[in-house]
Amino acid sequence: MNERGGEMAAVVRYCAGVRDEVLEHIEAAIGAQPALEDLRAPLLDYPLRAAKGLRPALCVAAARALGASRSAALPSAAALELLHNAFLIHDDVEDESLARRGEPTLQRRYGQATAMNMGDAMLALALGPLLDNTGVIGLGPALEVLDLVRETVVVTAAGQARELEWIRQGRWDFGSDYAAAYEALVVAKTAHYSFITPVVVGATIAEVRGDARAQLAAYARHVGVAFQITDDLLNLRAAGEPGAYGKESAGDLWEGKRTLILLHALHAAGAAERDEALAILARPRPDPAALARAELIAELHAAGHLDAVARARLLGEGGDTRFKTEAEVAALMAVIEARGGLEFAAEVARAHGEQALALLGALEPWLEAGEGRDLLAALPRYVIERAR
């Protein structure tokens, strides 16, 4: 194994180690609630699925690198992992996603109401370790961590709301500032709770504030943007390889997600090409009611009940019978490829990774040598080079 491969393996190993300890905390938090006795299976479903465990590892690594003990950081790390899983559960319902980490989404397994409910329970469960924190890291830091977690839930919800508003407005045009609009969005809806809050919580546990904490947050912001761009790339790269990626194949194109890849391609496209892509993107993905109708029409047509004219009339009436098709999603992919959307996004991710490393370099005087610092140093490359 070469040096770089060794560094990647070390990240995976560190994350897995923290994850095992965090899962013990999560199981204990659930076990401490007699009311949840019958709900262990749905509550532990997502947390136990194969996952990278980046968020808790980042929290522990930041705390360690700044001089705190591993055990001081574990309750907060567990809370961040519970928060993350609560968001995943609710997001999957909101997006009507089919698969998560290679398995059916929680709402497909237990129904939408139970999934929503488990997400709410998990948000409350996250408060358990944070309240216990008063006896672990002291009152002041514990209250500060609680406030950081409260804030990040608000920021994340506001970020998601901004994206939903763009979708509602059918907004795709951000002028030449499209990269800035994309970055502000992904920081609010993903990077804040996944990267910035874990390191800021870690610094708070180590009682490090001021410039060092702010600089570590800036580092995490860059890592988070690089992570999300890479996630978007993996979503599209897996389009031809079902099963290679835990989520739906090219789900971002079906959903019409504002990714940097797509925004760049639309910006670089010719007028006619862009208009056609926007027309496709304006169509919703098929919903259950529409699918039921379309399937029945096809069935009746095949059985001879409907001639081609009747069929066309039924399919054409009302805007709600026009949905994205496989061919249209493939056409979007072709625009992306022709306009270098993947290459552009990969380059931006790489630049964010470099900025993260530069910020970390400037933090050197504050950092203690050890596994924590090593993780922070390896993470920018890891989030970009990972295969899932």
Add this chain to the structure above:
Amino acid sequence: MNERGGEMAAVVRYCAGVRDEVLEHIEAAIGAQPALEDLRAPLLDYPLRAAKGLRPALCVAAARALGASRSAALPSAAALELLHNAFLIHDDVEDESLARRGEPTLQRRYGQATAMNMGDAMLALALGPLLDNTGVIGLGPALEVLDLVRETVVVTAAGQARELEWIRQGRWDFGSDYAAAYEALVVAKTAHYSFITPVVVGATIAEVRGDARAQLAAYARHVGVAFQITDDLLNLRAAGEPGAYGKESAGDLWEGKRTLILLHALHAAGAAERDEALAILARPRPDPAALARAELIAELHAAGHLDAVARARLLGEGGDTRFKTEAEVAALMAVIEARGGLEFAAEVARAHGEQALALLGALEPWLEAGEGRDLLAALPRYVIERAR
């Protein structure tokens, strides 16, 4: 106005007064988050709708009656109202409800994803006043209140999960213990966060613990059960009067909700009558996909594309084309009326009200005279006699 009418009016007035102050706290909590600037409308939508405001009033009244100041209780009361609104938003999504407090549900106004998202944001917003509490009621009580709120979210989610599990199993038979099963459920899913937690939080703010606090919790449990039974009665009584009640008309029967009214009627019914009712209850209410399919079949039949045989075959295939009908819901209502379900439930609610008053009587030595104690004394009758 007679004495009883005066007492009812006093409850309404007290609740409205607390509600006004609580809404100021809620607006301030939202205003303190720059990220939420564009989200004031969806966030304030439910809180601003005409509502009784029982939960915050109960918290303030309990605190006042036990010797705390009104201002000490208001942040906690605001948090409880935010929690309640978050639950309402998520419940309406889970139940696919159409109306809330006489207006369209939040998901009909803003879409399901935004509604879920606003519910999550509101759960986080509830933490704001609870963290500020450290400067209002002192550190110990503030942390205790946080833990009570954490606990009640868990209990509520577990209660909802129990109900969903009954629905999944198609469970209607609770033997002769049906009233106990109903009560345990409504305590967990509604009364705990709506009645028990508000008074226990109020007592904590007044730094009253031990027997007095436990007895006040028992009082609130009885009030909560009486409240929910009355809610169930209002849901069915409004069946013939659209608009009289904020929620859907007879929605409980369409949903197949396990109400004391229905459980009693099923228990009292003859075997054939019960079997027919259970067969109706086993059918889901129409969902959008099924409705789209059924409408298309009807349309094609009317247009001459489908003969009666083809139509019957299409409607008959798969259990998912059989849904509850208006006539079937009316048949359920007839069983309830024949078996005295409404009268039985009303009698049980009355008995809970009396038990609440008896417990309050035993608390007399702890209670200070004033509006707070007056509210606690009037509430058991109010929750039963209210018209909405």
